[in-house]
Amino acid sequence: MAVKNKTESQVNYHTLQLYPWQLNDWHRLLRYQDSGKIPHALLINGKAGLAKFELTMLWAKSVLCDANAETINANTACNHCPSCELFNAGTHPDFKLLQTNEDVKTIKIDQVREVVEFLSLTRARGKARLVVINPAEAMTVSAANSLLKTLEEPPENTILLLVCSNPGFLPATIRSRCQNFAIKLTDMQPARQWLSETSGKSPDEVEFALKLAENAPLTGLGYLEADIAQIHDDLLTDWQMLASGKAKSVKIAEKWLKQPDNIPIKLVYSWIVDMIRHHSILAGNSGDRDIEQNALLYYKDNIILNELAERIPAKRLYGIYDKVLDIIRFGHTSLNMQLQLESLLIQWSLVAQSR
Numbered sequence: 001m002a003v004k005n006k007t008e009s010q011v012n013y014h015t016l017q018l019y020p021w022q023l024n025d026w027h028r029l030l031r032y033q034d035s036g037k038i039p040h041a042l043l044i045n046g047k048a049g050l051a052k053f054e055l056t057m058l059w060a061k062s063v064l065c066d067a068n069a070e071t072i073n074a075n076t077a078c079n080h081c082p083s084c085e086l087f088n089a090g091t092h093p094d095f096k097l098l099q100t101n102e103d104v105k106t107i108k109i110d111q112v113r114e115v116v117e118f119l120s121l122t123r124a125r126g127k128a129r130l131v132v133i134n135p136a137e138a139m140t141v142s143a144a145n146s147l148l149k150t151l152e153e154p155p156e157n158t159i160l161l162l163v164c165s166n167p168g169f170l171p172a173t174i175r176s177r178c179q180n181f182a183i184k185l186t187d188m189q190p191a192r193q194w195l196s197e198t199s200g201k202s203p204d205e206v207e208f209a210l211k212l213a214e215n216a217p218l219t220g221l222g223y224l225e226a227d228i229a230q231i232h233d234d235l236l237t238d239w240q241m242l243a244s245g246k247a248k249s250v251k252i253a254e255k256w257l258k259q260p261d262n263i264p265i266k267l268v269y270s271w272i273v274d275m276i277r278h279h280s281i282l283a284g285n286s287g288d289r290d291i292e293q294n295a296l297l298y299y300k301d302n303i304i305l306n307e308l309a310e311r312i313p314a315k316r317l318y319g320i321y322d323k324v325l326d327i328i329r330f331g332h333t334s335l336n337m338q339l340q341l342e343s344l345l346i347q348w349s350l351v352a353q354s355r
């Protein structure tokens with residue numbers, strides 16, 4: 001089974017939920033309400049798979065909630081007042097959501113103009129007008145430019161929430177006019193526990209998926225649901241076949257490219273690290289510190305990897321290691337990735353078979 005990418009773009013207003021790893025960020029947001037000083041524009045950013053969008057939507061609902069003076073210390077908006085009911089129905093007259101969908105991947109100037117006009121209207125229910133743009137980096141250059149004036153001179157009681165996974169893709173002029181709200185996971189325990197409960201997988205598998213997902217819980221869940229352990233074993237068999245000359249690099253590269261998120265590259269990286277580690281242990285060394293820190297290490301002492309490692313001099317493994325790092329750093333475009341992956345697999349196959 002292939003891994004499905006979890007997108008943050010489909011909205012079901014009824015099932016929005018706060019995840020256990022978001023409590024800190026949620027309270028940081030509530031503090032804006034507490035202080036009565038909500039910035040007119042917030043750039044809510046962090047890597048994909050952290051559920052930034054859901055957090056933003058829930059906060060938007062709580063800002064608009066009629067009862068929120070009483071529920072300010074609670075975890076969510078009241079969900080029962082007329083404002084919350086309108087919000088849940090997706091028809092709140094003071095709220096607008098701009099986003100991409102399956103077919104349209106950009107946010108265009110016409111959509112932004114509509115929002116600018118919406119913000120200039122008087123408020124329908126009285127509290128504030130609120131707009132969520134998700135993901136903000138999907139705005140075309142002209143769309144972003146048409147938002148600038150509103151960011152510079154925002155109408156009273158308007159709040160713009162820009163949700164963004166790659167702030168570097170936003171024009172600096174937009175970034176500098178928003179207050180930055182960075183989302184970072186410092187304590188992984190709540191995410192770990194949630195992943196265990198939601199997926200029903202073993203702690204080792206959860207840890208592996210989370211590391212492979214670079215600590216983004218929703219991405220990790222996608223991996224677990226796709227049975228990442230099975231994918232791992234399947235790809236490792238390919239890797240082993242290449243080493244013994246029983247598979248063609250080009251064919252395997254073609255197959256691996258169907259996996260999203262560069263999963264094969266991440267796996268190869270973890271295997272090389274484990275193989276180099278095995279060499280260090282055989283040589284009686286404690287291991288390369290750099291490598292130890294980056295290791296996934298879930299599959300340490302994997303028999304297949306140990307056997308491969310014993311056949312190949314460490315020096316040659318470092319050659320593969322450098323190549324994988326290059327791909328992780330520079331292999332962004334898909335065309336580039338195909339060539340890079342083929343070349344990596346050819347190099348691996350040569351290195352593993354040379355005597």
Ligand SMILES: [Zn+2]
Pocket residue numbers: 065066067068077078079080081082083084085
């Ligand atoms: Zn409410």
